[in-house]
Amino acid sequence: MYQERIRSIVAKSVKLSKDITDIQDSDDLYSVGLTSLTTVNLMLSLEDEFDIEFDDNRLSRQTFESIAALNDAVEELSA
Amino acid sequence: MEAHALRTFAQIKATVHELGQSIVAAHANDVDQQARFPHEAFAALRSERLLSSYVPANFGGDGLSLTEVSELCRILGHYCSSTAMIYAMHQIQVACLVHHGQESTYFSGYLRRMCEEQLLLASATTEMGVGGDLRSSICHVEVEGDQFTLTKQAPVISYAQHSDAILVTCRSHKEAPASDQTQVLVDTAKTKLTPLTGWDTLGFRGTCSAGFTLEAQGHKDQILPTPFSVVLAHTMHPVSHLTWGSLWTGMAQGATNKARLAVRDMMRRSDELPQVTALRLAELDEVLFSMKGGLAGAMQAYQAMLDSNNLFQAEKYGFAIQVNNVKTRCSEMVVDVVSKALQIVGIGGYRNDGKYSLCRELRDAHGAALMVNNDRIRGHNATMQVVVKES
Ligand SMILES: Cc1cc2nc3c(=O)[nH]c(=O)nc-3n(C[C@H](O)[C@H](O)[C@H](O)COP(=O)(O)OP(=O)(O)OC[C@H]3O[C@@H](n4cnc5c(N)ncnc54)[C@H](O)[C@@H]3O)c2cc1C
Numbered sequence: 001m002y003q004e005r006i007r008s009i010v011a012k013s014v015k016l017s018k019d020i021t022d023i024q025d026s027d028d029l030y031s032v033g034l035t036s037l038t039t040v041n042l043m044l045s046l047e048d049e050f051d052i053e054f055d056d057n058r059l060s061r062q063t064f065e066s067i068a069a070l071n072d073a074v075e076e077l078s079a
Numbered sequence: 080m081e082a083h084a085l086r087t088f089a090q091i092k093a094t095v096h097e098l099g100q101s102i103v104a105a106h107a108n109d110v111d112q113q114a115r116f117p118h119e120a121f122a123a124l125r126s127e128r129l130l131s132s133y134v135p136a137n138f139g140g141d142g143l144s145l146t147e148v149s150e151l152c153r154i155l156g157h158y159c160s161s162t163a164m165i166y167a168m169h170q171i172q173v174a175c176l177v178h179h180g181q182e183s184t185y186f187s188g189y190l191r192r193m194c195e196e197q198l199l200l201a202s203a204t205t206e207m208g209v210g211g212d213l214r215s216s217i218c219h220v221e222v223e224g225d226q227f228t229l230t231k232q233a234p235v236i237s238y239a240q241h242s243d244a245i246l247v248t249c250r251s252h253k254e255a256p257a258s259d260q261t262q263v264l265v266d267t268a269k270t271k272l273t274p275l276t277g278w279d280t281l282g283f284r285g286t287c288s289a290g291f292t293l294e295a296q297g298h299k300d301q302i303l304p305t306p307f308s309v310v311l312a313h314t315m316h317p318v319s320h321l322t323w324g325s326l327w328t329g330m331a332q333g334a335t336n337k338a339r340l341a342v343r344d345m346m347r348r349s350d351e352l353p354q355v356t357a358l359r360l361a362e363l364d365e366v367l368f369s370m371k372g373g374l375a376g377a378m379q380a381y382q383a384m385l386d387s388n389n390l391f392q393a394e395k396y397g398f399a400i401q402v403n404n405v406k407t408r409c410s411e412m413v414v415d416v417v418s419k420a421l422q423i424v425g426i427g428g429y430r431n432d433g434k435y436s437l438c439r440e441l442r443d444a445h446g447a448a449l450m451v452n453n454d455r456i457r458g459h460n461a462t463m464q465v466v467v468k469e470s
Contacts, residue, residue, distance in 0.1 A: 017256060030258055
């Protein structure tokens with residue numbers, strides 16, 4: 001349910017190779033431009049936007065790999 | 080399939096030590112001087128069926144654990160760093176197939192063949208134009224019908240011409256972005272290798288890591304079914320750094336042993352050994368101790384993931400940092416240990432001949448920090464360090 005807000009953050013913090021509207025919720029963000037460096041910016045922006053903190057247990061490629069995965073993480077962390 | 084008597088790890092270890100002391104050590108200098116493949120060592124490793132030690136027993140291998148295979152790399156590191164490097168690099172490719180290929184009919188058949196024929200696997204990840212960045216490729220695999228073709232400009236492929244097959248990373252199709260990668264197992268005999276660069280280097284000369292334009296073709300079943308991003312995080316990254324860390328620890332152990340031998344001989348000659356010499360030996364062993372400790376911690380963590388069949392844990396940044404630290408620290412400490420050993424041994428270590436010579440070890444040790452450049456690894460760690468709360 002946070003997909004739209006997440007999308008606008010992804011569009012701002014990641015240099016995407018496609019338009020954000022052409023990216024499906026389940027698409028692999030790493031294959032459209034997300035890198036380990038931009039993952040840091042993305043995570044920090046999400047933490048600010050949703051006032052959450054990603055715990056170490058969640059810090060892996062999987063958590064950041066798609067809009068859907070990010071939404072799951074944000075939902076769980078803000079619950 | 081031929082039946083093979085089960086052997087214990089203790090027996091396997093004893094065999095590797097025996098081969099190390101005899102055949103491997105005997106040819107190490109010549110391998111280094113001529114920058115040639117250690118044929119004698121690999122003929123012996125093959126005849127002892129040691130190329131399939133990591134393959135599960137149901138395919139015909141020994142089914143050793145990664146901790147055990149790494150111990151074999153460490154033992155070989157005492158005797159000939161090039162032999163140990165080749166053995167470790169082979170095991171990394173084997174681990175990729177064992178962890179990520181068993182569900183494919185082609186790859187499970189290949190694992191069986193590997194055991195029967197004791198096949199040697201090489202790797203072509205590095206590519207002209209992307210340097211040591213494993214996570215991007217320029218070349219791609221082209222599939223037409225059930226056949227593929229693949230051309231890669233690879234500046235470094237260790238023992239390419241002595242291998243039976245090469246695991247090549249590439250983009251998964253023509254339109255795929257640089258990071259959408261896959262691995263293809265190409266048959267060396269059916270691959271055209273046009274030389275790009277030679278391998279006349281400071282050290283690890285016997286790895287014969289020359290560069291080639293590689294042109295391969297084959298059946299599309301030779302494409303590993305798991306995406307490379309997963310293979311890398313779950314297997315290639317931890318297994319590389321752990322097996323390399325092990326063999327570098329073996330090299331450091333070998334140098335420490337030479338220093339100890341020299342100190343003992345000095346004591347035999349005169350009982351007035353300068354106190355500082357023994358003190359330096361004690362200090363040297365402290366560095367070796369840190370190497371072993373850091374390696375053992377990360378090894379235990381990864382072995383636990385393997386044992387519980389939970390390789391997803393390997394994707395965690397905390398673990399990736401730990402494994403990267405094994406690489407950066409061990410590759411730098413091996414230079415430190417060999418240099419300290421040289422200081423202890425003195426001129427005998429500086430000579431290219433004689434039983435205390437440490438020249439080859441010192442030259443080899445300097446390669447460790449360059450194979451996947453430590454700065455690149457520290458760069459990855461730097462970003463992960465910002466996000467983790469505690470390492
Ligand atoms: C003994 C040996 C055997 C090898 N065998 C194989 C093999 O079988 N198959 C294979 O594919 N490869 C192999 N390699 C290659 C190895 O894996 C490295 O990928 C390769 O050596 C890196 O090349 P490089 O130093 O030119 O590139 P880079 O990694 O690009 O490094 C060059 C310089 O650029 C700097 N640099 C560039 N980009 C960055 C960055 N993003 N962050 C920080 N620093 C950066 C580095 O610090 C360094 O100073 C082998 C290497 C050695 C030494």
